Amino acid sequence: MDGEPFEGGKAENHSLELGSGQFIPGFEEKMVGLKADDEKDVELTFPEEYHAEDLAGKPAVFKVKVHEVKRKELPELDDEFAKDVDEEVESLEALRTKKKDELQHNLEHEKEHHYNDTVVEKAAENATVDIPDAMIKAETDRMMQEMEQRFQSQGISMDMYYQMAGTDAEGMKEQFKPEAEKRVRMNLVLEAIANAEELEASDERVEEELDKMAEMYQRDKEEIRQLLAMQGGVDSLKNDLRIQTAVQFLVDESVTVEAKEDKEA
Numbered sequence: 001m002d003g004e005p006f007e008g009g010k011a012e013n014h015s016l017e018l019g020s021g022q023f024i025p026g027f028e029e030k031m032v033g034l035k036a037d038d039e040k041d042v043e044l045t046f047p048e049e050y051h052a053e054d055l056a057g058k059p060a061v062f063k064v065k066v067h068e069v070k071r072k073e074l075p076e077l078d079d080e081f082a083k084d085v086d087e088e089v090e091s092l093e094a095l096r097t098k099k100k101d102e103l104q105h106n107l108e109h110e111k112e113h114h115y116n117d118t119v120v121e122k123a124a125e126n127a128t129v130d131i132p133d134a135m136i137k138a139e140t141d142r143m144m145q146e147m148e149q150r151f152q153s154q155g156i157s158m159d160m161y162y163q164m165a166g167t168d169a170e171g172m173k174e175q176f177k178p179e180a181e182k183r184v185r186m187n188l189v190l191e192a193i194a195n196a197e198e199l200e201a202s203d204e205r206v207e208e209e210l211d212k213m214a215e216m217y218q219r220d221k222e223e224i225r226q227l228l229a230m231q232g233g234v235d236s237l238k239n240d241l242r243i244q245t246a247v248q249f250l251v252d253e254s255v256t257v258e259a260k261e262d263k264e265a
Contacts, residue, residue, distance in 0.1 A: 011160055013067065022164050024050075027062070038066045051166040116247055119254045123193075124186045131184055139180035140173050147172075187243070194246040201241030209241060 018028050030042045042062040050056040075081050082095035089095045151161050162168050167175070193199070214221040228234045 034066045036066055036068050040064050051168060116251055119250050120186050120247055123250055124189045127189045129185050129188050135184045136181050139184050140176050143176045143180060190243045190246040194242050197249060199242060199245045201238050201245055205241050
């Protein structure tokens with residue numbers, strides 16, 4: 001800008017999918033028609049509402065070099081494609097049936113999960129809870145960390161994301177804060193319920209979870225157990241399951257109340 005580089009304006013070997021809307025308006029349109037090894041100066045103006053006030057509404061020149069151009073080619077949908085996708089099926093029709101069943105199962109699971117969340121949220125809203133600012137900050141930081149790890153796995157730097165999202169680290173923390181407070185409130189309520197009802201995760205439930213983890217990570221169950229023990233994760237696992245037990249307790253109680261109300265009506 002004005003012949004000088006600006007913070008967050010440089011990215012090397014970055015993959016850009018046309019139509020993704022990753023950069024400021026107008027940038028992707030300027031990429032159309034470019035070939036490998038092409039270089040181009042892209043002149044654009046930052047949006048007036050851009051998050052960085054020193055850039056908002058100002059013109060800038062992006063020096064672009066194209067290293068390679070890729071085209072998405074969709075495979076032919078036939079039985080061979082189905083076998084490549086899932087070795088357990090023998091035909092495209094079998095794959096479609098399996099995916100349909102999986103989708104139905106996922107939808108039912110998501111519906112149940114949403115209902116459980118709603119029950120816990122209602123309980124948390126009606127509870128009087130003192131929430132330390134430190135707990136909200138810790139949860140906000142954890143959410144920021146999760147987001148950063150997610151984008152790093154996709155090859156996207158945080159500076160690049162902030163440019164795309166029109167915000168910065170502090171702005172993102174402010175966006176996360178209400179959700180972080182809600183999560184902390186819900187967790188405190190569930191902890192209180194677990195304590196009041198003396199709920200614990202049974203040994204059987206712990207073993208079931210270890211079985212799931214072993215299957216997910218394709219590791220031996222005892223190896224998973226040892227890894228958790230070395231990292232102090234066994235107690236954390238038991239507490240997570242204890243909280244899940246508290247969630248189920250709340251859900252069961254809500255179902256009982258609803259059934260009673262329907263009967264009285």
